[in-house]
Amino acid sequence: TQLLEQSPQFLSIQEGENLTVYCNSSSVFSSLQWYRQEPGEGPVLLVTVVTGGEVKKLKRLTFQFGDARKDSSLHITAAQPGDTGLYLCAGPNSGAGSYQLTFGKGTKLSVIP
Amino acid sequence: NAGVMQNPRHLVRRRGQEARLRCSPMKGHSHVYWYRQLPEEGLKFMVYLQKENIIDESGMPKERFSAEFPKEGPSILRIQQVVRGDSAAYFCASSRSGANVLTFGAGSRLTVL
Numbered sequence: 001t002q003l004l005e006q007s008p009q010f011l012s013i014q015e016g017e018n019l020t021v022y023c024n025s026s027s028v029f030s031s032l033q034w035y036r037q038e039p040g041e042g043p044v045l046l047v048t049v050v051t052g053g054e055v056k057k058l059k060r061l062t063f064q065f066g067d068a069r070k071d072s073s074l075h076i077t078a079a080q081p082g083d084t085g086l087y088l089c090a091g092p093n094s095g096a097g098s099y100q101l102t103f104g105k106g107t108k109l110s111v112i113p
Numbered sequence: 114n115a116g117v118m119q120n121p122r123h124l125v126r127r128r129g130q131e132a133r134l135r136c137s138p139m140k141g142h143s144h145v146y147w148y149r150q151l152p153e154e155g156l157k158f159m160v161y162l163q164k165e166n167i168i169d170e171s172g173m174p175k176e177r178f179s180a181e182f183p184k185e186g187p188s189i190l191r192i193q194q195v196v197r198g199d200s201a202a203y204f205c206a207s208s209r210s211g212a213n214v215l216t217f218g219a220g221s222r223l224t225v226l
Contacts, residue, residue, distance in 0.1 A: 045214070088156070
């Protein structure tokens with residue numbers, strides 16, 4: 001069973017600060033996805049990383065896929081209240097059931113104005 | 114272009130009643146997935162359907178739960194004789210193909226009294 005561990009579980013920071021959240025596994029994933037979920041809504045895909053060592057930027061968000069494709073990080077620069085939400089990482093199961101996504105439990109981020 | 118539409122958004126049932134959750138995929142998407150999110154837990158895969166076919170129901174409890182995606186109309190997740198442990202947010206996602214680019218709906222939140 002492939003598991004994804006996310007840390008920290010909760011993070012509360014002041015507006016303007018930088019932060020990094022992590023997604024780790026003992027298993028290799030062919031790709032990893034990051035989602036943001038706001039209260040009462042469904043997850044919204046932010047990015048997919050595919051290649052080991054890949055770095056992708058989305059405005060103030062920087063996503064990195066580990067060289068061994070077992071971990072990923074999300075760095076937010078100058079956080080804003082609009083960044084508040086639950087950040088989830090997910091990866092496809094290996095083998096025949098690759099359409100199944102395994103999700104981490106998420107990092108709940110609060111950005112205080 | 115409407116996204117994935119789920120209804121009802123909130124549903125309250127007493128123990129022993131039936132819950133029916135509906136999902137209309139995005140236009141042009143023929144693959145539907147149901148995930149369940151328990152409080153403080155990550156999303157867990159339940160079932161994967163294409164029109165008139167259940168492709169993989171390995172994540173769905175064997176008893177009381179069933180899913181369908183008929184030729185016409187929305188996909189339906191049906192929970193019979195609900196128990197308190199069924200209280201959760203149920204998310205539907207759709208994709209154009211069996212690849213992992215999923216669009217999630219806003220979820221249906223089931224509360225069992």
